[in-house]
Amino acid sequence: MELTESEFDQYQTDGYVVVEDAISPETVDRVKSRLREYTHGDREPRSFESQLEPRVERGELEVEEGGDAVRKFEGLGMVEEDDVFAELANDETIVSVATQLLGPNLKLLRSATMFKPPNVGSEKGYHQDAAYYPIHPMDHVTVWIALDDATRENGCMNVVPGGHTAGILGHEAVEYDTDIVIPDRDYDADAVAVPMDAGSALFTHCLIPHYTAPNTTDDWRRAMIMAYMRSRSRFSKPEAELPPWVDSVHITGEEFPGCV
Numbered sequence: 491m492e493l494t495e496s497e498f499d500q501y502q503t504d505g506y507v508v509v510e511d512a513i514s515p516e517t518v519d520r521v522k523s524r525l526r527e528y529t530h531g532d533r534e535p536r537s538f539e540s541q542l543e544p545r546v547e548r549g550e551l552e553v554e555e556g557g558d559a560v561r562k563f564e565g566l567g568m569v570e571e572d573d574v575f576a577e578l579a580n581d582e583t584i585v586s587v588a589t590q591l592l593g594p595n596l597k598l599l600r601s602a603t604m605f606k607p608p609n610v611g612s613e614k615g616y617h618q619d620a621a622y623y624p625i626h627p628m629d630h631v632t633v634w635i636a637l638d639d640a641t642r643e644n645g646c647m648n649v650v651p652g653g654h655t656a657g658i659l660g661h662e663a664v665e666y667d668t669d670i671v672i673p674d675r676d677y678d679a680d681a682v683a684v685p686m687d688a689g690s691a692l693f694t695h696c697l698i699p700h701y702t703a704p705n706t707t708d709d710w711r712r713a714m715i716m717a718y719m720r721s722r723s724r725f726s727k728p729e730a731e732l733p734p735w736v737d738s739v740h741i742t743g744e745e746f747p748g749c750v
């Protein structure tokens with residue numbers, strides 16, 4: 491699978507491109523079943539974090555089952571400990587498009603699930619993924635893979651086309667330390683909604699400002715996130731100052747001494 495020339499150009503110009511049907515319905519089902527084993531079954535996350543929806547965490551909202559309040563899973567442990575998530579991170583189509591955008595040597599820097607549960611899922615304010623990851627060059631690619639149909643009502647992605655060309659912007663923490671937003675800018679007029687069918691994948695430049703609204707429907711809006719960087723990248727802070735979530739997993743091609 492390769493992006494067409496116009497899709498490739500769209501990524502360069504707008505900072506994002508959608509690949510429809512990037513993963514099969516069987517893969518979507520396999521990933522969703524595995525997630526449910528963690529959230530509603532007996533499978534325990536050993537080496538990744540689980541975060542609750544803030545209103546439930548604060549005791550302002552009750553849910554029927556604990557799993558209905560999970561906001562996200564986060565951590566490279568997801569692909570290190572779980573075969574289903576590892577398979578997705580190494581998916582031929584996803585990796586092929588990522589290599590087209592970044593070259594043949596790739597490492598994974600992020601794996602996460604955003605659950606956005608029905609009527610409970612909260613917004614994720616405008617931010618740039620690059621603000622979380624001190625990596626040079628600042629061009630990593632985030633792949634947001636829809637596991638359910640993502641609509642305006644249930645919290646699909648909204649992006650600011652071309653916003654990746656403005657460089658890195660100031661961010662501040664909101665609900666959690668790991669939840670930062672761009673405070674000084676109203677993007678509503680510039681942003682476009684990107685509704686997607688389950689199985690489609692959105693590739694975004696790490697500098698593009700993006701946002702998702704609360705889920706106001708009775709349906710789940712789950713998405714898997716895999717982010718890739720060039721293996722020749724370097725962390726742009728001394729090791730002692732790196733946030734705890736900054737790490738890497740080899741995906742394809744060569745590795746280089748002194749690099750990520």
Ligand SMILES: O=C(O)CCC(=O)C(=O)O
Pocket residue numbers: 604606614619645700701702713715
């Ligand atoms: O899936 C979402 O709701 C937002 C995810 C996102 O933008 C992120 O985690 O960087």
